[in-house]
Amino acid sequence: MSTAADRLDHWIRTRFADLNTELEQRYFAAHTEILLGDPEIDRVKHTIVTQGAALIAELDPVTSYDLLGLVGFYLGACRRHEVGSPAELTPAYAVANRIGLALGVAPRYVFAHQSLYNLAGREGYRTFTTLPDERIFIEYNGLAVLAYQRAATALRRIPTLGVGNPLAGYLLEDARTALLDVLRFNQSLAKELDVDRFFLNIRPYFKSYRVNGIEYRGANAGDFAAVNEIDLLLGLCRQEDPFYQRVLSEKAPYLPPEDQPPLRAAMTTEPLLTAFLRESAEPMPPQLRANAELFLEVCRAHAAAYAFHHHRLVKPFLEVPAQHAPPSRQEDLTASGPPLSVVIESLARLADLRAARDRPGLTTARAALDQLRDRCA
Ligand code: HEM
Structure with a gap:
């Protein structure tokens, strides 16, 4: 029954x-x-x-x-x-x-x-509409989320092995290929998703809404712990950074329940970048050097996937069409609630942290990464 x-x-x-x-x-x-x-x-x-x-x-x-x-x-x-x-x-x-x-x-x-809590049997999974554009959006976003989770799973196993461990090399390689998958899924999404369909028919289901008079901000594919675990474990974002603290505390209630413990664990784990710099102070043994080189590649892959999100998804699918939206719809454009310019500014800061791109007012992990790269040379 x-x-x-x-x-x-x-x-x-x-x-x-x-x-x-x-x-x-x-x-x-x-x-x-x-x-x-x-x-x-x-x-x-x-x-x-x-x-x-x-x-x-x-x-x-x-x-x-x-x-x-x-x-x-x-x-x-x-x-x-x-x-x-x-x-x-x-x-x-x-x-x-x-x-x-x-x-x-x-x-x-x-x-x-x-995406991940959406049972599909004979009938397929739940969607708001039967439009193919919604499926394109959900499936590539979901695949990119899974790839981020694969990278996070690999990285979180390294601290107990140590950065000089040959097994850590295997895990770093896994994280690198997973992040290249994120980029690949994002690229497919950018190619296959129609801008107008996304903007007019898909995006509006992701808006903030009120429950009992309290506004809850909209949904986005970032509401998983994995991307933040990657930031913290690599050492590209720091939990002492007030900006990043705001990102984490704002996001916490929107995570699925089982994502909370790994995110907390990432906040109390020594970043891999710190461990590499400590261990590589003397001339580096070959395994440590190989792992350090792989680590730098993982950082580059994370930066590339996220730069693509910013420049080839957020801008063309949201910022550009928003410029043509009627004035009456302007304040209703983002998933999060703040004005679009504020959301884009915050995403740009995350992109710069992940790419370790210093700029006035923003010091990133650039100097530490360069130091490690020089020691590998
Ligand atoms: C057309 C495609 C996409 C658009 C227009 C888009 C746009 C956005 C926007 C506007 C936000 C900020 C949410 C807000 O506060 O309003 C956001 C957050 C985020 N999105 Fe996307 N997104 C897209 C696809 C993806 C995909 C495929 C991924 C991969 C998993 C992704 C990962 C994230 C992450 C991780 C965040 C959280 C902020 C962060 O930690 O960087 N997005 N996205």
């Missing part, structure tokens, strides 16, 4: 996706992010609100991360179409808040719900 959660899941995978797709096709035909005040379109929007509310009202008080995602899909779509009064959405808010509090996470759906 199916449960109320199964029925909600089935609806999300079928009727909900069809209704969203119908709306997206109407918006796209009008080349706009949203159409307001059209009675026919408003009827479709309202069908989403009422059908979802009826299914959510039947839910048993189960605490599961997956269920938070299901209810979040519904709330994300209501936000995207700008429908649903607080009274209509209160039962959904109550479920989301209860699960969020029980699991210690933000009470909204995050990218983990769309």
